[in-house]
Amino acid sequence: MDAPGPPAASGIDSPSSAPSRRRSLTRTLCKEILPPLLIATVLTAIGALSIHVQQPLLVPSLGSAIFLQTMTPEAPSARGWNTGMGQLIGAAAGFAAVFLLSAAWTPQFMGNNPLTIPRIAAAVAAVIATSVLQRILRATSAAGGATALVVALGAETATADGAARLVAGILLVTLLGEAARWLVLRTR
Numbered sequence: 001m002d003a004p005g006p007p008a009a010s011g012i013d014s015p016s017s018a019p020s021r022r023r024s025l026t027r028t029l030c031k032e033i034l035p036p037l038l039i040a041t042v043l044t045a046i047g048a049l050s051i052h053v054q055q056p057l058l059v060p061s062l063g064s065a066i067f068l069q070t071m072t073p074e075a076p077s078a079r080g081w082n083t084g085m086g087q088l089i090g091a092a093a094g095f096a097a098v099f100l101l102s103a104a105w106t107p108q109f110m111g112n113n114p115l116t117i118p119r120i121a122a123a124v125a126a127v128i129a130t131s132v133l134q135r136i137l138r139a140t141s142a143a144g145g146a147t148a149l150v151v152a153l154g155a156e157t158a159t160a161d162g163a164a165r166l167v168a169g170i171l172l173v174t175l176l177g178e179a180a181r182w183l184v185l186r187t188r
Contacts, residue, residue, distance in 0.1 A: 034184060041180070059147075062143070080177075096129065
């Protein structure tokens with residue numbers, strides 16, 4: 001009697017391959033859908049908190065931070081240190097440039113206000129300072145460059161209240177984003 005060989009290819013999947021296909025589909029869906037869902041969750045949480053405390057904690061650079069944390073979680077720039085410190089460096093560089101180059105007394109570059117030379121100078125100086133300090137502290141984050149621009153162009157006011165709001169938003173996206181990054185990494 002001949003030993004049984006592999007089943008003949010009949011075009012019909014065996015019953016044991018269906019659970020494997022379901023697991024593969026579930027893993028694929030988690031891998032592709034989880035990051036955008038986590039982005040939405042983190043930004044919604046920060047936005048809801050902004051409404052609750054009646055302070056604008058949600059600034060544009062936070063979107064790039066959470067995007068990096070969930071879409072490229074393995075990248076060094078997505079790590080908590082890089083996200084938090086990189087943006088804090090950008091904020092500090094932005095505020096320093098705004099005051100050192102007298103941009104704080106010019107209109108913010110938003111809406112109908114024209115871009116002014118002090119705002120351009122502050123933007124360039126803030127991004128250069130951010131990139132240098134991030135490299136020194138090994139905290140490279142593109143979101144930090146965006147944060148520097150948020151401040152230098154006047155999207156966040158150059159006041160103690162403005163700095164406190166920005167720091168709060170950065171800390172929130174860093175902590176919530178790190179949890180989101182951890183979840184994404186666990187599903188891969």
